[in-house]
Amino acid sequence: MIRSWHLGDDRQSLVLASFDDRLPEAVYWGPALPTGENLETLSAAALADVTGGMVDRNAGLSLCPEASESFPGQTGLTARNASGAPLMPSFRFESEAASEHGLTLVFADNSLDLSLVFDLVLTPETSLLKLQTRLESADEITVDWLAAPVLPVPAYTGEMIEFSGRWCAEFLTRRLPFAPGSRVRDNRTGRTDHAHFPGLVVCNAGTSNTAGEAFAFHYGWSGGHKMVAEELADGRRQVQFGHATASLASGRHFVSAPLYATYSATGFNGAAVRFQRHVRDHVVQGARTPRPVHYNCWEAVYFKHDLDELKAIASQAADLGAERFVLDDGWFGRRDDDTSSLGDWVIDKRKYPDGLTPLIDHIKALGMEFGIWFEPEMVNEDSDLCRAHPDWVLGNADQIRGRQQLVLDMSNQEVRDYLYDHIADVLKNNDIGYIKWDHNRILPVVDAEQAEGFYGLVDRLRSDFPAVEIESCSSGGGRIDFGVLERTHRVWLSDSNDALERQRIQHDAALFLPASITGSHVGPRHCHTSGRTLDIRLRAWTAAQRHMGFEMDPRELSEAEAETLRNVTSWWKANRDWMMQADILRLDSTDPAVIAEQQLAGDGSRFVAFAALTRPSDQILPRPLRLTGLDPQGRYRLSLVNRDEAPRLSRGAPLLKHQDLEASGQYLMSHGLTLPWRFPETVWVVEGERL
């Protein structure tokens, strides 16, 4: 007997089938099927043959492949009973319930008193499958692995793009062959981490940003994930995501985080746009519009807070166009360097004898909002908090410190209450619109309760201070995922304010993140994390590609630099209403030295293309830059916004250098733009308008 279900829209179809009441398998996932397709026939037709050297029936590559079926690969559940014996459930169909955009399927193993529930949704408009697995047990059991609903990827895929990274180099991508055996990532850091963004894109050799097929995944969880991308000996391929194995525990109720997955027939951009829109319009709640231009004082003053200096800096930042001033680390306890005071969330009277009010008043008078830095989950041994409550620290006493700090046990209600009270106190007594919430080390104990405790604390603060926006930072981009984004409004993508590095990081992050929540700041002339010296035009245009801000001492700017920054900031402000709602489309540059993208308004009426030349090209002249996402029949007027940046060595007369260009979408997408020659470490900015 076959039961079948279909989740689909005009972009994709997922067909699930349960054979003889066994766990459901995705028998089809790909382009939208025509209405009227017979699902039962399709399910039966998907059953593969059996030959020598195999068991007599192919174990289902189900939403939770089972050990009891002798599944020849990673199973979806690994569990033990109270005495440690492995549990080998055989789940059978119990019930189904349809919701407006999804489906809940319940399966049970009555002999073991276990039930397995799959919550499956296809998000309207954004076309993401949002999938969760729940396991309920009558008895206390230990779960070593519970995958979110497991999906197969078809045989015509052959490659995957995986994410790694490090401090100052988040979202590194690597394209690997999908080969027999498994590619496993099990993140033991206790946080999302720079090195383990929980994403995967499965594709084939021909998939590019703008064309080809892709299956993209993201696990929305901040406590560290495990991923398995496996090709079985029989040729089938599966993708599993769940909590990092070290973080799992005993209990009766277990639930995976949501796994977001989508099929794209239009290259990586097809998937990226859905993730970007979903984050912007559905995951992030209540981000202020228009997005204010930030000023963050970290790289200007570090721990040296002097009221008069901060006021002078704020005045200059406002003059450059900043609208929100974020007071970073150093305002609390006796925090003169990073060896002390985390946990003591009281204003340092040595630095602020009259509290923060004089600074806040000054900032408000300049028309800016005031924001402040916290790192709530951390504690220094040299703090009143640690002296009073050494028992609140997570992990062993002799653990290795990280940035001289320890971690608070966020599963402890007393810890959460203490943090809530102190943060709430600062928020109540000061006019604060924004928190930069940091998390600067990996955890000594990998435990899901730590991330849940963090979620609980943020949720409580959000509900009591709904007007306060929060930025998720973790030494830059160490905690970026849809779990944290449900509770915050912006991410600090990286501690690298090096615009060249930033070009690469923000470009790769756009596979999942929209511009409106991705912070990007104009750093100091001499970059503090790379040692490079970069021109203000590169720095300014790079920040203008995302949620713009500044993070240098503005007093270092020459008048000419300040003028450039003022101009780019005004340009950003004039365009942010539509740009922060636009899709970021990554362009397939034919020159590996060029990182290019096009931000296209939702209604297609306008766009802006940014093309950064990160190093000298191998060939003499710029290769035409092919645009994407335009109406082939439509006509567009294009203008090179910063044509005055063309150097004297550009001696010819490409049209865009001197005048606007009118052309069809077809020409712009097929031939592409011929841009003037320029120096490396520059960005061309081209505005386009549909006529």
Ligand code: GLA
């Ligand atoms: C982390 C953050 C930085 C800054 C410092 C302050 O490194 O990523 O942006 O806030 O902490 O100590």
